[in-house]
Amino acid sequence: xxxxxxxxxxxxxxxxxxxxxxxxxxxxxxxxxxxxxxxxxxxxxxxxxxxxxxxxxxxxxxxxxxxxxxxxxxxxxxxxxxxxxxxxxxxxxxxxxxxxxxxxxxxxxxxxxxxxxxxxxxxxxxxxxxxxxxxxxxxxxxxxxxxxxxxxxxxxxxxxxxxxxxxxxxxxxxxxxxxxxxxxxxxxxxxxxxxxxxxxxxxxxxxxxxxxxxxxxxxxxxxxxxxxxxxxxxxxxx
Amino acid sequence: xxxxxxxxxxxxxxxxxxxxxxxxxxxxxxxxxxxxxxxxxxxxxxxxxxxxxxxxxxxxxxxxxxxxxxxxxxxxxxxxxxxxxxxxxxxxxxxxxxxxxxxxxxxxxxxxxxxxxxxxxxxxxxxxxxxxxxxxxxxxxxxxxxxxxxxxxxxxxxxxxxxxxxxxxxxxxxxxxxxxxxxxxxxxxxxxxxxxxxxxxxxxxxxxxxxxxxxxxxxxxxxxxxxxxxxxxxxxxx
DNA sequence: CTCAAAAATTGAGAATTATCAATGTAATCA
DNA sequence: TGATTACATTGATAATTCTCAATTTTTGAG
Numbered sequence: 054x055x056x057x058x059x060x061x062x063x064x065x066x067x068x069x070x071x072x073x074x075x076x077x078x079x080x081x082x083x084x085x086x087x088x089x090x091x092x093x094x095x096x097x098x099x100x101x102x103x104x105x106x107x108x109x110x111x112x113x114x115x116x117x118x119x120x121x122x123x124x125x126x127x128x129x130x131x132x133x134x135x136x137x138x139x140x141x142x143x144x145x146x147x148x149x150x151x152x153x154x155x156x157x158x159x160x161x162x163x164x165x166x167x168x169x170x171x172x173x174x175x176x177x178x179x180x181x182x183x184x185x186x187x188x189x190x191x192x193x194x195x196x197x198x199x200x201x202x203x204x205x206x207x208x209x210x211x212x213x214x215x216x217x218x219x220x221x222x223x224x225x226x227x228x229x230x231x232x233x234x235x236x237x238x239x240x241x242x243x244x245x246x247x248x249x250x251x252x253x254x255x256x257x258x259x260x261x262x263x264x265x266x267x268x269x270x271x272x273x274x275x276x277x278x279x280x281x282x283x284x285x286x287x288x289x290x291x
Numbered sequence: 292x293x294x295x296x297x298x299x300x301x302x303x304x305x306x307x308x309x310x311x312x313x314x315x316x317x318x319x320x321x322x323x324x325x326x327x328x329x330x331x332x333x334x335x336x337x338x339x340x341x342x343x344x345x346x347x348x349x350x351x352x353x354x355x356x357x358x359x360x361x362x363x364x365x366x367x368x369x370x371x372x373x374x375x376x377x378x379x380x381x382x383x384x385x386x387x388x389x390x391x392x393x394x395x396x397x398x399x400x401x402x403x404x405x406x407x408x409x410x411x412x413x414x415x416x417x418x419x420x421x422x423x424x425x426x427x428x429x430x431x432x433x434x435x436x437x438x439x440x441x442x443x444x445x446x447x448x449x450x451x452x453x454x455x456x457x458x459x460x461x462x463x464x465x466x467x468x469x470x471x472x473x474x475x476x477x478x479x480x481x482x483x484x485x486x487x488x489x490x491x492x493x494x495x496x497x498x499x500x501x502x503x504x505x506x507x508x509x510x511x512x513x514x515x516x517x518x519x520x521x522x523x524x525x526x527x528x529x
Numbered sequence: 530c531t532c533a534a535a536a537a538t539t540g541a542g543a544a545t546t547a548t549c550a551a552t553g554t555a556a557t558c559a
Numbered sequence: 560t561g562a563t564t565a566c567a568t569t570g571a572t573a574a575t576t577c578t579c580a581a582t583t584t585t586t587g588a589g
Contacts, residue, residue, distance in 0.1 A: 143426075194433060198439060199369065246578080443545070473567095487567060538581100551568100
């Protein structure tokens with residue numbers, strides 16, 4: 054039995070998956086007391102860029118957006134976090150390098166860096182999991198770099214829409230869209246108006262339906278083709 | 292005494308800094324036999340995107356660029372690696388997610404993933420170091436995202452030039468530029484011509500000198516101001 | 530339910546950047 | 560050295576995207 058708040062199997066800190074040894078349930082997690090749980094409602098700031106960073110958090114439920122200080126009025130969303138991801142790892146200057154804001158109601162497990170070090174030192178498998186999470190985030194960031202660097206507006210929006218499709222769901226089912234047009238723009242490095250226009254164009258061309266707060270893919274093939282499209286390839290020939 | 296190829300103190304795998312315990316030199320690294328060393332000359336491909344990924348490498352000397360498969364003719368450089376950084380960590384599908392090319396003569400220490408796992412399991416402090424490296428790379432990637440997302444061409448080029456200044460050197464000293472204009476363009480998400488024009492403009496305005504293969508900052512203040520500049524701020528008013 | 534506020538859409542014109550094309554310059558090799 | 564090739568610069572034009580402004584739609588409060 055696991056002495057911590059988390060229930061599901063693949064919590065980085067305390068899921069059975071992580072703390073149990075090769076032989077199944079024989080090893081037991083003992084991080085009760087090290088963990089605390091917090092909840093935030095949609096729109097709340099979880100932490101602000103520059104604030105002291107002393108806790109590592111595991112996102113248990115909900116979605117977060119990470120943003121930097123606006124530069125010349127514009128904000129840039131650095132990434133979105135979903136359940137299972139880590140945030141707030143120790144920095145060289147012990148301050149958060151970005152602001153985290155809840156996009157939906159959010160549930161996090163917190164552990165102080167000091168305690169996290171103890172856990173890591175005693176549980177090599179946890180360290181491996183943590184490394185794996187960071188690697189995944191790095192891969193995500195590299196995908197963003199690629200998108201921002203070479204893709205024109207339609208392709209960015211198409212990629213973004215595809216990235217929203219929940220894993221294991223039928224691509225034809227509608228899915229929720231928690232970001233506003235402005236937030237999508239901030240994520241994709243575009244203006245709000247450009248995002249709106251691309252959505253309109255996709256709708257006109259029968260690629261998607263986009264009632265408020267959700268999206269439905271009508272033509273996955275074409276959206277995928279657009280998403281992979283680099284600059285210079287024609288749009289309406291597809 | 293350390294039984295491995297690496298000599299300097301902060302090698303992730305075998306530097307004294309990493310393997311020795313709190314009490315100094317009492318713990319000894321024993322990774323001889325696990326490590327192999329490889330060298331590449333400038334322009335050589337270290338590994339190619341999609342190739343089987345079985346080794347973790349520590350860049351000992353030189354610089355690497357990481358690129359993805361060109362999309363519609365354009366390549367995107369995902370990042371540059373300098374001495375001390377890790378590359379080739381295990382992926383979910385056991386293939387490299389990008390191509391690594393030597394920009395200068397390069398020297399790497401290699402270790403198989405299997406052996407790396409052993410090292411990580413036995414040396415928690417190595418795991419912490421590895422996590423730290425990944426976090427640093429993630430921070431780097433986020434800086435790139437911010438640059439690509441919100442900065443106009445001049446600001447990107449200015450940031451790039453500033454990022455080249457070797458740490459601890461006088462900012463007024465010239466420093467080498469190993470990337471071609473095209474490579475800079477691929478890194479910054481611009482066209483080769485735009486990069487060339489911005490360099491020309493910087494030169495005309497007395498901000499830099501840029502003889503072949505190197506750069507020298509003539510007016511650090513103004514370059515810094517430009518680097519921080521977002522879209523919409525005027526350029527020639529500075 | 531109605532009104533006020535916020536978000537999304539649409540249009541027109543301006544700014545930035547890309548593309549195409551030509552020319553200049555530097556490095557390389559026989 | 561001269562020829563060849565790659566790299567860099569510059570100009571003219573086109574495409575993309577942004578900005579500003581005006582509407583329309585949606586949301587939430589009372």
